[in-house]
Amino acid sequence: xxxxxxxxxxxxxxxxxxxxxxxxxxxxxxxxxxxxxxxxxxxxxxxxxxxxxxxxxxxxxxxxxxxxxxxxxxxxxxxxxxxxxxxxxxxxxxxxxxxxxxxxxxxxxxxxxxxxxxxxxxxxxxxxxxxxxxxxxxxxxxxxxxxxxxxxxxxxxxxxxxxxxxxxxxxxxxxxxxxxxxxxxxxxxxxxxxxxxxxxxxxxxxxxxxxxxxxxxxxxxxxxxxxxxxxxxxxxxxxxxxxxxxxxxxxxxxxxxxxxxxxxxxxxxxxxxxxxxxxxxxxxxxxxxxxxxxxxxxxxxxxxxxxxxxxxxxxxxxxxxxxxxxxxxxxxxxxxxxxxxxxxxxxxxxxxxxxxxxxxxxxxxxxxxxxxxxxxxxxxxxxxxxxxxxxxxxxxxxxxxxxxxxxxx
Amino acid sequence: xxxxxxxxxxxxxxxxxxxxxxxxxxxxxxxxxxxxxxxxxxxxxxxxxxxxxxxxxxxxxxxxxxxxxxxxxxxxxxxxxxxxxxxxxxxxxxxxxxxxxxxxxxxxxxxxxxxxxxxxxxxxxxxxxxxxxxxxxxxxxxxxxxxxxxxxxxxxxxxxxxxxxxxxxxxxxxxxxxxxxxxxxxxxxxxxxxxxxxxxxxxxxxxxxxxxxxxxxxxxxxxxxxxxxxxxxxxxxxxxxxxxxxxxxxxxxxxxxxxxxxxxxxxxxxxxxxxxxxxxxxxxxxxxxxxxxxxx
Numbered sequence: 209x210x211x212x213x214x215x216x217x218x219x220x221x222x223x224x225x226x227x228x229x230x231x232x233x234x235x236x237x238x239x240x241x242x243x244x245x246x247x248x249x250x251x252x253x254x255x256x257x258x259x260x261x262x263x264x265x266x267x268x269x270x271x272x273x274x275x276x277x278x279x280x281x282x283x284x285x286x287x288x289x290x291x292x293x294x295x296x297x298x299x300x301x302x303x304x305x306x307x308x309x310x311x312x313x314x315x316x317x318x319x320x321x322x323x324x325x326x327x328x329x330x331x332x333x334x335x336x337x338x339x340x341x342x343x344x345x346x347x348x349x350x351x352x353x354x355x356x357x358x359x360x361x362x363x364x365x366x367x368x369x370x371x372x373x374x375x376x377x378x379x380x381x382x383x384x385x386x387x388x389x390x391x392x393x394x395x396x397x398x399x400x401x402x403x404x405x406x407x408x409x410x411x412x413x414x415x416x417x418x419x420x421x422x423x424x425x426x427x428x429x430x431x432x433x434x435x436x437x438x439x440x441x442x443x444x445x446x447x448x449x450x451x452x453x454x455x456x457x458x459x460x461x462x463x464x465x466x467x468x469x470x471x472x473x474x475x476x477x478x479x480x481x482x483x484x485x486x487x488x489x490x491x492x493x494x495x496x497x498x499x500x501x502x503x504x505x506x507x508x509x510x511x512x513x514x515x516x517x518x519x520x521x522x523x524x525x526x527x528x529x530x531x532x533x534x535x536x537x538x539x540x541x542x543x544x545x546x547x548x549x550x551x552x553x554x555x556x557x558x559x560x561x562x563x564x565x566x567x568x569x570x571x572x573x574x575x576x577x578x579x580x581x582x583x584x585x586x587x588x589x590x591x592x593x594x595x596x597x598x599x600x601x602x603x604x605x606x607x608x609x610x611x612x613x614x615x616x617x
Numbered sequence: 618x619x620x621x622x623x624x625x626x627x628x629x630x631x632x633x634x635x636x637x638x639x640x641x642x643x644x645x646x647x648x649x650x651x652x653x654x655x656x657x658x659x660x661x662x663x664x665x666x667x668x669x670x671x672x673x674x675x676x677x678x679x680x681x682x683x684x685x686x687x688x689x690x691x692x693x694x695x696x697x698x699x700x701x702x703x704x705x706x707x708x709x710x711x712x713x714x715x716x717x718x719x720x721x722x723x724x725x726x727x728x729x730x731x732x733x734x735x736x737x738x739x740x741x742x743x744x745x746x747x748x749x750x751x752x753x754x755x756x757x758x759x760x761x762x763x764x765x766x767x768x769x770x771x772x773x774x775x776x777x778x779x780x781x782x783x784x785x786x787x788x789x790x791x792x793x794x795x796x797x798x799x800x801x802x803x804x805x806x807x808x809x810x811x812x813x814x815x816x817x818x819x820x821x822x823x824x825x826x827x828x829x830x831x832x833x834x835x836x837x838x839x840x841x842x843x844x845x846x847x848x849x850x851x852x853x854x855x856x857x858x859x860x861x862x863x864x865x866x867x868x869x870x871x872x873x874x875x876x877x878x879x880x881x882x883x884x885x886x887x888x889x890x891x892x893x894x895x896x897x898x899x900x901x902x903x904x905x906x907x908x909x910x911x912x913x
Contacts (some may be wrong), residue, residue, distance in 0.1 A: 414694070419760060
């Protein structure tokens with residue numbers, strides 16, 4: 209009971225001091241802005257159809273107007289066709305920006321600024337599409353096909369597409385899976401760094417010895433990782449909550465299909481990932497006495513996270529996970545990133561997800577015990593960076609070292 | 618009573634504590650002395666349970682000290698440290714709570730001590746906004762906020778200005794008078810002599826001298842301080858049997874007497890040499906006790 213309350217006091221201090229800090233407030237605000245941009249901008253782009261204004265000069269049939277107007281659909285844009293009285297007024301409208309393109313007598317296209325050979329924009333695609341549509345229309349009419357028939361030949365109805373395998377029952381939108389995975393990586397890395405820096409800071413400012421006169425090392429460690437974890441949850445929850453609210457307001461595609469369920473499972477993976485990594489970051493922090501050494505000692509811990517992150521992208525680009533990714537989805541170091549990917553790609557059954565979660569939980573228990581031993585040996589040490597053999601309990605016993613703190617007598 | 622009984626602590630090949638034993642009576646202020654690297658900090662850490670022991674036992678009130686009892690001890694480590702960004706009062710309340718004091722009680726005790734040390738106006742400031750001397754005072758309050766039965770202070774006077782030393786000395790004396798036990802290490806031997814009732818001197822991990830300050834100072838060869846106005850250099854004493862000229866302080870000469878030599882005989886010799894303006898039997902300084910004990 210007492211131990212729990214001491215760890216609780218340590219955790220409460222972490223929560224209070226961190227949430228009051230400007231670093232936390234600015235960081236949270238930035239996270240919210242980034243996530244809001246990730247959610248809103250694609251939706252705005254999806255909703256905002258660009259409208260091209262095309263002017264026709266000279267002879268033009270209704271079918272030619274329709275052929276030009278139909279080019280927008282393939283480009284996700286809207287096309288408005290205007291009949292211009294003569295070339296001069298059409299050129300004037302081009303200069304004023306009222307028109308984007310002029311079709312002269314169905315024979316020539318006119319734009320305001322010349323298009324270079326290597327230019328490739330949505331506008332050049334549009335010009336190319338109009339050029340093709342007008343030329344096809346002219347060719348069909350020239351071949352003696354009636355203009356109405358030419359139009360239907362140029363724009364036939366789509367053919368039905370059959371498939372050998374049925375479509376996934378609850379597909380997770382690719383955008384959702386990517387955003388969530390990027391967030392998982394960023395948050396795990398960030399909160400791991402919080403734990404690392406927090407432990408090193410207590411050593412740097414020498415407060416740890418004062419604390420250890422009242423609190424056991426494992427109580428201090430537990431309070432610290434729980435407190436930072438709670439702050440992480442607050443920040444991550446706020447970020448995801450705002451993202452979901454914004455997504456529902458702008459009608460974002462991230463909530464389509466199995467998006468919400470995927471986000472919920474990914475939240476569980478975030479907790480598991482933090483629980484697994486935080487102990488190791490704390491143990492690493494206890495081995496150094498200067499902030500500048502912290503990144504060095506933590507680098508090996510970042511490698512599996514980075515590797516998992518890269519594998520996520522290769523899997524998404526390929527559209528399926530390789531056997532290596534599937535196997536690594538069960539390894540606790542990479543499971544928090546790769547198992548959500550397997551779920552998004554439809555390559556993991558529910559029981560496989562649960563199995564991977566249980567493996568990660570079991571590994572977390574072992575890692576926490578190991579980390580507590582390392583922390584207890586390293587946290588009072590000052591000076592040079594400790595070696596693993598000095599702090600890993602089993603190795604330390606073998607070399608006869610009972611505690612790797614310096615003999616500051 | 619605090620008892621350290623044959624404490625052993627090794628760091629690899631280095632023996633920091635080598636069967637160190639001594640005790641401090643309840644309500645007493647004990648100075649813990651020794652050259653650098655003698656084992657003082659390790660012994661103090663062991664009392665607080667911050668470092669593990671390879672052998673020996675620490676007893677409090679006659680029984681092996683427990684974790685709960687240690688929580689009621691106060692500790693000022695050699696390496697001072699507080700969270701720089703925390704408010705002074707918040708920090709003290711937090712440390713009080715860690716030592717088992719309810720929040721409100723910790724708050725009122727912290728304010729009481731801050732007021733006494735002249736820092737009540739800085740209670741809401743961040744720790745880092747205080748001068749180093751004031752941070753040291755806050756650190757002392759951190760050791761006192763839970764009203765500890767035993768106070769273990771590692772170099773508490775280091776870095777303090779003279780007013781700070783005076784306030785700290787007075788606080789320690791008051792705590793001892795109230796029945797608390799204090800053990801503190803220091804290299805300022807004159808200060809220890811003034812403040813402490815007893816001392817324990819360690820060297821290379823083991824005890825080389827211990828006991829009440831008065832007894833230690835009274836031990837050893839008797840000392841005389843003599844001024845003969847016509848012979849300020851003290852030539853008159855150079856060939857006296859059983860007398861060694863230990864030094865001069867202005868025109869006063871200091872003499873060490875062998876066991877069989879009586880001060881009365883020395884006084885007679887001085888009077889024979891000229892008018893005697895000053896004649897006193899002196900005790901040893903603690904610094905001399907220390908030098909003799911550690912052999913350097």
